[in-house]
Amino acid sequence: MPAKDRKPALLAYLKRAILTTELRPGEDLDEVALCAKFGLSRTPVREVFRDLDGLGFVDLRENRGPRVADLSHTTLRDFFLAAPMVYGAILRLAARNAIPAQVEALRGAQDAFRAALRNKGAAERALANNRFHEITGDMAGNTYLLPSFKRLLIDHARIGMTFYQPQTNEMAANLSEASHHHDAIIAAIEAGDEAAAARLAEDHWNLSRHQIERFVMPKALDVPMGSFSRSSPA
Amino acid sequence: MPAKDRKPALLAYLKRAILTTELRPGEDLDEVALCAKFGLSRTPVREVFRDLDGLGFVDLRENRGPRVADLSHTTLRDFFLAAPMVYGAILRLAARNAIPAQVEALRGAQDAFRAALRNKGAAERALANNRFHEITGDMAGNTYLLPSFKRLLIDHARIGMTFYQPQTNEMAANLSEASHHHDAIIAAIEAGDEAAAARLAEDHWNLSRHQIERFVMPKALDVPMGSFSRSSPA
DNA sequence: AAAATGTGTTGTGTATACAAAGTGTATTCT
DNA sequence: AGAATACACTTTGTATACACAACACATTTT
Numbered sequence A, B: 001m002p003a004k005d006r007k008p009a010l011l012a013y014l015k016r017a018i019l020t021t022e023l024r025p026g027e028d029l030d031e032v033a034l035c036a037k038f039g040l041s042r043t044p045v046r047e048v049f050r051d052l053d054g055l056g057f058v059d060l061r062e063n064r065g066p067r068v069a070d071l072s073h074t075t076l077r078d079f080f081l082a083a084p085m086v087y088g089a090i091l092r093l094a095a096r097n098a099i100p101a102q103v104e105a106l107r108g109a110q111d112a113f114r115a116a117l118r119n120k121g122a123a124e125r126a127l128a129n130n131r132f133h134e135i136t137g138d139m140a141g142n143t144y145l146l147p148s149f150k151r152l153l154i155d156h157a158r159i160g161m162t163f164y165q166p167q168t169n170e171m172a173a174n175l176s177e178a179s180h181h182h183d184a185i186i187a188a189i190e191a192g193d194e195a196a197a198a199r200l201a202e203d204h205w206n207l208s209r210h211q212i213e214r215f216v217m218p219k220a221l222d223v224p225m226g227s228f229s230r231s232s233p234a
Numbered sequence C: 001a002a003a004a005t006g007t008g009t010t011g012t013g014t015a016t017a018c019a020a021a022g023t024g025t026a027t028t029c030t
Numbered sequence D: 001a002g003a004a005t006a007c008a009c010t011t012t013g014t015a016t017a018c019a020c021a022a023c024a025c026a027t028t029t030t
Helices: A003-019 A031-038 A042-055 A073-097 A100-119 A122-140 A146-163 A169-191 A194-216 B003-019 B031-038 B042-055 B073-097 B100-119 B122-140 B146-163 B169-191 B194-216
Strands: none
Touching: A003 A031, A003 A042, A003 A122, A003 A146, A031 A042, A042 A146, A042 B042, A073 A122, A073 A146, A073 A169, A073 A194, A073 B073, A100 A122, A100 A169, A122 A146, A122 A169, A146 A194, A146 B146, A169 A194, B003 B031, B003 B042, B003 B122, B003 B146, B031 B042, B042 B146, B073 B122, B073 B146, B073 B169, B073 B194, B100 B122, B100 B169, B122 B146, B122 B169, B146 B194, B169 B194
């Protein structure tokens, strides 16, 4: 690989691996291993770490190796407090400011998402979904809202990877509903309908939240009492 | 100075200098000059630049020196779009979550602000005000809201330094009104009154906005027509 | 004379070597 | 045997040297 592309390649790899939880939350990152893997010296690798720390992908601790940013219970709560508000504002501004080229890009991202829904695994799905929402962020184009929004997107992808594996038909149905939301979002943005866009933002998060609530507190199994054997010692 | 404190000192200096516009928006930063000034080699200095880039203090461009983050007209507009919403949410959460020790810290910051109002210059005032609002951010303690809020605070300080110089009695009166807002904010947080806190957030921004509008579009001078001489060629 | 290109200088990007801090293990002492 | 300490090893932080890219100015060419 040309020397010039190695640093961007490392950055892209880490972003992708963290978003898809290929590198799991809290996991240690090995500096020298990544140096070897990407043919870089420690200096540029550490600069990438610092960039990713600023973006919220990794945590940098003094005299200690970098870790993939954690996903604790408190962050999950914070997430659902902040997300509807921020995403509502983003979509509102997107409806107000989007230019045709961006709408085209959004359509492309949605096509890719639909394709991932059909043919690809959870990781590709999460990345495609992430790309879709990133574009809405670009459309809004507000310097002050974007940092928080981008952090939300990082953890949205990672939360999705842990909680949003469609093992049941109901979950699969949710995914296709999410896809329909995307279509409606595109329409609202193209029409410049801010109120509709804001409403869709809220709907979209409610879908995610219900999905996760269902995962964390699944329906009780419909099994007669006493049918679980208790072989392990108390 | 002990070698261990040099890097934090550089970080603190740059933050302060940028907030007070001692280093002006868009100004170039000289790497080697700062190395000499703080007794550091280029490596740690560049790491500090990257940190500040992530925090929104500095812009880092490829193969080009770092610049103090710009304050353009578009950012001013973006600012007043995002600030009321974000700060409303922050104060709401602060009222919900603040612990007594934090309320004490906030009181201390307000004392410092009042003192700066009496004895100190614009820079100290801006820093004290900044500190006050930073603490409300800590109180809210929401991982996702904080990045945007911190960026807003950076530019709030810098906007204040350019637009909020109390050259008239009216402006001075505004400053003391801001100080009363702070007192009311402390009371609302201590009482856990979320609605009041949210309302105060909005009031506080309106004060800032009116101040700036007045600066950008000052009252017409009360001078008879024709009294301006036109000596320069058309 | 104007434009374009070459060269020198400045400053950024990367590699490597060295220093310091942290961690784990083994040994010793109680 | 258990605990504490010392020592070795691993990993992070910093400094310096080198490579490369960008900019400015001068020179040349049309």
